[in-house]
Structures are given as structure tokens and as C-alpha cells.
Amino acid sequence: MKNLEIAKIFYEMADYFEMEEIDFKPFAYRKAAVGVEATKEDIEEIYKKWGLKALEEIPGVGKNLALKIEEYIKTGKILRYERLKKETPVDLEKLMSVDGIGPRKIKQLYQKLKIKNLKDLEKKAKSGEIAGLEGFGEKSGKNILDGIEFVKKSKGRFLLGKIMPSVEDILKKLSGLEYVLEITMAGSARRMRETIGDVDILAVSKNPKKLADFFSALPETVKVWSKGLKRVSIRTKSGFDIDLRIIPEKSFGSALQYFTGSKEHNIATRRIAIEKGLKLNEYGVFRGKKMIAGKTEQDIYRAIGLAWIPPEIRENSGEIEAAIAGKLPELVGYDDIKGDLHCHSSWDGGENSIEQMAQAAIEMGYEYIGISDHTKFLRIEQGLDEKQLLLQKKEIEKLNNSFPLPSHSSAEVGGERRRKFRIIQGCETNILADGSVDISDDVLAQLDFVIAGVHSGLKMEKEKMTERIIKAMRNPNIDIISHPTGRLIQERDECQIDFDKILMVAKETGIILEINSSPDRLDLKDINIRKAKEAGVKMAINTDSHDKIHLGNIKYGIAQARRGWAEKEDIVNSQKLNNLLGYFKR
Numbered sequence: 001m002k003n004l005e006i007a008k009i010f011y012e013m014a015d016y017f018e019m020e021e022i023d024f025k026p027f028a029y030r031k032a033a034v035g036v037e038a039t040k041e042d043i044e045e046i047y048k049k050w051g052l053k054a055l056e057e058i059p060g061v062g063k064n065l066a067l068k069i070e071e072y073i074k075t076g077k078i079l080r081y082e083r084l085k086k087e088t089p090v091d092l093e094k095l096m097s098v099d100g101i102g103p104r105k106i107k108q109l110y111q112k113l114k115i116k117n118l119k120d121l122e123k124k125a126k127s128g129e130i131a132g133l134e135g136f137g138e139k140s141g142k143n144i145l146d147g148i149e150f151v152k153k154s155k156g157r158f159l160l161g162k163i164m165p166s167v168e169d170i171l172k173k174l175s176g177l178e179y180v181l182e183i184t185m186a187g188s189a190r191r192m193r194e195t196i197g198d199v200d201i202l203a204v205s206k207n208p209k210k211l212a213d214f215f216s217a218l219p220e221t222v223k224v225w226s227k228g229l230k231r232v233s234i235r236t237k238s239g240f241d242i243d244l245r246i247i248p249e250k251s252f253g254s255a256l257q258y259f260t261g262s263k264e265h266n267i268a269t270r271r272i273a274i275e276k277g278l279k280l281n282e283y284g285v286f287r288g289k290k291m292i293a294g295k296t297e298q299d300i301y302r303a304i305g306l307a308w309i310p311p312e313i314r315e316n317s318g319e320i321e322a323a324i325a326g327k328l329p330e331l332v333g334y335d336d337i338k339g340d341l342h343c344h345s346s347w348d349g350g351e352n353s354i355e356q357m358a359q360a361a362i363e364m365g366y367e368y369i370g371i372s373d374h375t376k377f378l379r380i381e382q383g384l385d386e387k388q389l390l391l392q393k394k395e396i397e398k399l400n401n402s403f404p405l406p407s408h409s410s411a412e413v414g415g416e417r418r419r420k421f422r423i424i425q426g427c428e429t430n431i432l433a434d435g436s437v438d439i440s441d442d443v444l445a446q447l448d449f450v451i452a453g454v455h456s457g458l459k460m461e462k463e464k465m466t467e468r469i470i471k472a473m474r475n476p477n478i479d480i481i482s483h484p485t486g487r488l489i490q491e492r493d494e495c496q497i498d499f500d501k502i503l504m505v506a507k508e509t510g511i512i513l514e515i516n517s518s519p520d521r522l523d524l525k526d527i528n529i530r531k532a533k534e535a536g537v538k539m540a541i542n543t544d545s546h547d548k549i550h551l552g553n554i555k556y557g558i559a560q561a562r563r564g565w566a567e568k569e570d571i572v573n574s575q576k577l578n579n580l581l582g583y584f585k586r
Contacts, residue, residue, distance in 0.1 A: 002044050004166060004238055006072055007037035009081050010065070012092055016084040019103040026103075028065070031351070035059035036069070038549035040165075044073050059351060059549065091117040098147035099492045100140075108133060122148050150493060157195040158240050159489060161519025161556045164189070166238055167199050170220060174244075177214065179207040182252055186245075186259035190311045192559035194489055194522045198241040200259050208246045215244050251283045253296035258282035264316035265309075272320070273304045280304060312562040331562040332541075336574040337554055341370035341426065342451060342482060342514065342542030347392055348373035349382040351547035354392075355399055358423050360548035368422045368577050370542075371396065372451045377430040377438040386443040389427055393446065396425045422577060424448040428482055433457050435471025437478070444477035449584040451514070453482035454495065462496035469502060473511045479584045480540055481506075483516040483523040491520065499528060503535040510538075512572055512583060515564075517543045517557025518550075529564025538583060539566065540573050 010033035017025040035058045036043060046054050047070065055066035068078050088110055094117060095106050101121075109115040112133055113124050124130050125144040131137060167189060175183050180203055184190070187200035205211040208229045215232050216224045225233035225241070232244045247255045258266060258281065273280035278287055284294030285303040293303035301308045306323040310331055313319045322328045343357050344350035352360070354371055361369035373392070374383040384392065403421045426449040429437040437444075437452055444450050452472045460468065472478055484502065485494035506513060513532055516523045521544070524532065532539055541557040543550050561571060568574045572583045 002073065003036055003039055003042065004162075006043060006069055007033040009072070009078055010036065010068075013078075013081055013084060015092055015096060015103040015106075016081075016088065019088060019107040021104070028060075028062075031060035032058075032062075032065045033060075034351070034547055034549070035061055037165075038547070038552075042169075043069065047073055059547070089116060094118050094151070095121060097151045097491060098144060099150065099488075100143055100147060105135070108135070118148060118151065151490070157197050157490070158238075159519045160189070160192060160194055160196055160522075160559075161553060163196055163199070163238060163240055164556075166220065166236065167201075167242070170218065170242070171201065173218070174201070174203065174211070174215065177205075177211065179210055180205050181249065184256065186256055187261060190260050191262065191314060192312050192556070192563060194525070194560070196240065198243065201242060201244045202252065202255055202259060203244060203246050204249045204252050205246055211246060212244070249295065250291070251294045253298070253300050254280070254284045254294040255282045257297050257300045260311050260314060262315050265314040265319070268316050268320045269301075269304060269306070272306070276304060278304060310562065312559060313565060315563075329565045329567050332558060332566050332568045332571050332574060334555055334558050336568050336571070337366070337541060337558065338576060338580070339366040339368035339370065339573055340543050340545065340551060340554060341424075341449070341480065341540050341573055342372045342428065342516070342544045343369055343551070344373050344428075344544075344546045345371050347371075347382075347388070348378075348384060350545075354395060354423065357545070357548055357551075358399065358421065360551055362421050364551060366421070368424055368580070370424050370426050370449065372426040372428045375427050375429045375437075375439050377432065378455055383430075383438075384427065386440055389425075389439065389443055389447070393425055396423045399423055424577075424581075426451055426479075428453055429478075430455050431468060431472040433460070433468065435468040437472060437475065441475070441477050444475075445585075448581070449479045450477050451480040451482045452478045454486055458486050458492070458495050460495070462498060465495050466498040466501055469497065470505050473502075473505050473509055477585070478511065480512045480514055482514045482542075482544070483518075483521050484513050485523050485525070485528070487523050487525070488520050489522060494523075499531065503532060503537055506532075506537045507535055510583070512538045512540050515539050515541045515557045515561050515566075515571075517541060517553045517555075517560070519553060519556055522556060522560045524560070524564070526560060526563035529561055529566055533564065533566055533570050538572050539570055541571055542573070 010029045014026040014029035039058055052066050052070055055061055055069050056063055072078050088107060090106055090110050095101055113129055115121050115124055121144060125141045128141060130144065131141050171183060174180055182204040184202055186202050188196050189199050203211060212227055212229060212232045216227050216234060220236045221234045222237050223235040230246055233241060235241050270280050273285065278285055284291040285300055293299040298308045307328055309319050309323055340361065345354045345357055346352060358369055376383045376385040400422055425447050427447060428451045429439045431437060431452050431454045485497065487494040513524060515529060541561055543553045545551050572580055
């Protein structure tokens with residue numbers, strides 16, 4: 001699929017246009033990039049079947065951008081993009097990965113100091129030359145060096161949510177082959193870690209040579225590192241490597257357990273096997289020379305005296321002991337979420353109307369959706385003021401009255417018949433520097449629920465930031481704290497907060513902490529989710545969607561919750577609407 005390649009080009013073109021201060025184009029290209037990235041069908045196949053007009057129907061893609069896509073499909077290039085790169089020859093992606101460095105600053109750094117890449121940036125930051133530029137200042141050099149160090153730590157790893165669509169597409173192609181009997185992901189991708197180094201795929205095949213040939217010739221392949229009847233390694237156009245291992249059917253379960261990992265989990269399971277007089281490896285479980293298990297993972301764990309352990313928690317962080325004691329958690333399931341509470345609409349600049357967001361939620365099988373548009377402090381996001389929130393309330397009431405009623409009498413609640421689907425109104429109000437929020441309490445009190453989040457002053461010192469958030473948590477109109485630590489994976493570290501203190505106040509006040517499913521946030525992270533669970537603090541898994549296509553990101557938030565050992569009872573939006581509303585307006 002060329003979808004991700006085209007989306008990446010559009011994102012970069014948007015940055016170049018922003019660098020040149022060209023109005024409207026940055027927004028238009030980013031909007032198109034989101035639409036292309038989220039299109040599940042191969043964009044090249046769409047073009048081949050239905051032509052240019054079909055490309056124009058992709059969200060955010062009009063006639064001009066459809067022509068750009070056509071140009072890339074036909075030639076492998078977009079000339080306008082190539083010219084932009086020549087005009088400002090910088091490593092845009094790497095420089096943009098440094099916190100605080102945006103397109104306009106990149107242009108300034110290039111024009112004034114000839115900075116083209118991270119190496120140049122680091123050198124000039126250390127020399128102190130950057131501090132003298134307009135708009136930077138004395139602390140800029142240190143902040144840039146801290147940002148570069150953060151980027152270096154993340155080198156060679158990819159966001160789970162960014163590569164998973166490509167991996168799933170490849171798996172779909174391979175699983176459709178008549179000579180493939182079984183196929184699945186393994187490694188850190190199967191454990192749903194937030195970043196992935198490379199991807200492991202395991203398969204059982206009636207014709208290993210044919211499978212190896214097909215895999216190595218995939219359109220996504222740019223380089224074949226090695227090729228044999230048992231293993232094929234490739235580099236994809238997206239930059240990550242995939243290892244395909246072709247396994248004998250009798251050893252598929254043991255290979256899956258071994259290659260899923262983690263390394264520490266495998267060491268622990270092998271130790272248990274040894275204590276029982278057994279040998280466990282990627283080929284099976286053996287008593288002496290006799291193989292006693294290997295075909296399925298369940299057989300492997302059973303043979304060494306353990307219950308099957310979900311992949312997401314195989315980190316040797318207590319799961320072995322829990323399995324031995326028969327106390328493994330019943331992790332929240334991928335189908336347990338009843339509705340998404342953090343969704344933005346066209347009211348605050350999102351892509352879709354409230355009605356369109358609701359329809360998309362209905363198609364996902366949800367019982368409700370929470371519309372939580374930004375509020376007035378975030379002008380760049382077209383944040384709503386009190387008057388607009390009350391107008392929006394009327395629109396939501398009108399839409400709710402349009403949804404059909406269920407036919408059975410059990411839908412009656414308190415003498416009122418509950419409709420099949422309901423939109424509930426919230427907002428994502430801003431926690432200001434002093435801990436107050438930017439919408440009056442009398443309006444907040446009229447909403448179904450309220451989310452509050454920090455969107456500015458993210459480098460505040462630890463004590464002040466903690467007290468800032470706690471003050472908001474003590475506001476009786478606030479129900480949920482969004483993306484509580486403010487991190488952006490591979491871009492920005494967590495805010496400095498006393499998380500234990502935050503948990504204590506959350507338990508005391510009944511505040512719900514969000515698990516944000518956006519692939520670049522996944523905030524709370526797994527360690528903090530586990531802490532919250534142990535503290536008895538409730539959580540909500542939300543997508544923070546600004547487009548209906550983002551609703552599908554919920555699976556990454558659920559995976560994150562599972563990695564933090566969260567169960568259904570820990571997640572408020574795994575509950576039916578009536579139960580959910582009981583958590584709000586405490």
C-alpha cells in the first residue's frame with residue numbers, strides 16, 4: 001500500500017508550506033494526510049478501479065491533491081515536493097522530532113546558521129550560537145540539547161499505531177494464501193508495546209518456498225536482508241524490518257511463545273520448566289528427548305504448570321507469580337468499551353459534525369459517544385466559550401431525540417424510555433496556570449460530564465504542576481483528567497508531576513484518569529495504569545478523536561490498559577450508560 005508513503009509526503013509538504021508561511025495549505029495538506037493515512041483500502045487500487053474521482057472522495061482530498069496522488073502513483077514522485085526539498089535541504093523529520101522545533105524555526109536555523117540536520121543542531125546549540133537568534137533565548141540551547149537526547153533514546157523505534165496498519169495489511173495478504181495454514185504476529189507488536197523496533201511474523205505453510213518468494217516480493221519491500229525456507233527478513237518502505245519465520249506445525253505454539261517474549265518472561269518460564277525436569281525452547285517442551293507439548297501456546301503453559309498468560313502482560317512483572325497462584329487478572333477486552341468519551345467535532349475545528357461522529361460510533365457498536373470539544377483558551381483549536389457550549393447542548397438534545405427507541409420495555413429507566421444510542425455532552429476545558437479552568441462553573445454544571453487537561457506551560461516545575469492539576473481535580477464539576485502526564489512519545493517527555501499524590505487526590509475526589517489512545521500519547525502509560533488500578537482509581541479509555549477515522553485508535557488504548565493489568569471494572573466506559581453517568585458530577 002502506498003497510503004502511508006503518500007500521507008508522509010503530505011505531512012512534510014504541510015511543514016514546508018508552514019515554513020514558507022503560505023496560508024491554508026498547511027492545514028489542507030495535513031487534513032488530506034490524515035484522510036489518506038486512515039483509508040483502509042489500498043489507495044493505488046482505488047485509483048486503478050475508479051480513477052481520479054474516487055481519490056477526491058477520500059476525506060480531506062480535493063481535486064488538486066487527488067492529482068498529486070495520481071502523480072505519485074504514476075511516477076513515484078511529486079515534483080512540488082521534490083522542489084520544496086531542494087529549496088530548503090534539511091532533514092525535516094529529524095529536526096521536527098526535537099521538542100519546541102517547528103517548521104518556521106527550522107527555516108530560521110537554516111537561513112541564519114545553515115543547520116540541516118540533528119548533528120548541526122547539536123553543534124550550534126552547544127556553541128551557544130542559537131541563543132542569539134530572535135525568538136530563542138538563553139534557555140533554548142539547553143532545551144534543544146535535552147530534546148536531542150530524548151530523540152536519541154527513541155532512535156530506531158516506531159510508534160505502534162503508526163506501523164500496525166501496514167503490518168495488518170501484510171498479514172491479511174499472507175493469510176489469504178491457500179498454502180498458509182496459520183499466521184500471526186509475535187514479538188513486541190503482539191505484546192502491543194507503545195513503540196516497536198521490528199516486527200516478527202510466524203507462519204505454518206504447506207509450501208515454504210512459495211511463501212518465502214511471495215513475502216520477499218511484496219510491494220512494501222525495499223530490501224531483502226535474507227531469504228531461506230525457514231526465515232525471510234525484509235525492510236519495508238516505512239523503514240521498519242519484518243522477519244517472517246516459517247515454523248513446523250507441531251512447534252507453532254512453542255515458537256509463538258518464544259518469539260512473543262519478552263526476554264525476561266521467557267527466562268522465567270524456562271526456569272520453571274527446568275525445576276520440573278523439563279526443557280522449554282522454541283521447538284517445544286521436552287521430557288528428556290520426548291516432546292510433550294508444542295502445537296499451541298495453551299499446551300506450552302499447561303505443560304509447565306501455568307495458566308495461559310495474555311501477551312500484553314508478559315514482561316516478568318508479576319504475571320508468572322499470579323499464574324502460579326491462579327490470580328491472573330481478567331483483562332479488559334477489546335470489545336468491552338461501550339462508548340468513547342473524548343471526541344471532538346467540527347464545532348472546535350474537528351473534521352466531522354456531531355451527527356457524523358455519532359453515526360461512526362453507532363457503526364462501531366457503541367451505546368454512546370461523548371462530545372468533548374476544546375474550550376476558549378485554545379484559540380488555535382477554535383475552543384468554545386460558554387455561549388457556544390450552551391448552543392451545542394441544544395443541538396445535541398435535538399440529535400438525541402432523533403435516535404430510535406428500542407422496542408422492548410426493559411429500555412425504561414425511571415419511567416422514561418431510553419433511546420438505543422445517546423450523545424452525551426462534555427467539553428475538554430483547559431487547566432490554567434493557577435489550576436482554575438477557562439469555563440465558568442455554572443455552565444460546566446449543565447454539561448453531562450467535564451474533561452480537564454493541561455495544554456500549556458508544560459515545563460512547569462514539579463510541585464507547582466502537581467498543585468495546578470490537584471486544584472482542578474478538586475473542582476466538583478470536573479470528572480476526567482485528560483492525558484494526565486502530557487507526554488508525546490518520541491517527542492516530549494512527561495510533565496514533572498507527583499503521580500502518587502495525583503492518585504491519592506483522585507481516589508479521594510472520585511476523579512477519573514484518562515488512558516488516551518492516540519498513538520503518540522498512550523497516556524497514561526502502562527506503569528501508571530497499574531498504579532492507578534492498585535490505588536482503586538477509575539480510568540476511561542478514550543481516543544481524543546478529531547476525525548471519525550480516529551475512533552479506531554481505541555484498540556491501542558485498550559492494549560495499553562491491558563498492559564497495565566486493568567480489568568473491565570477499572571474502566572468506566574466499559575459500563576452501560578446509566579452506570580457510567582453515576583461516576584459523573586460527584
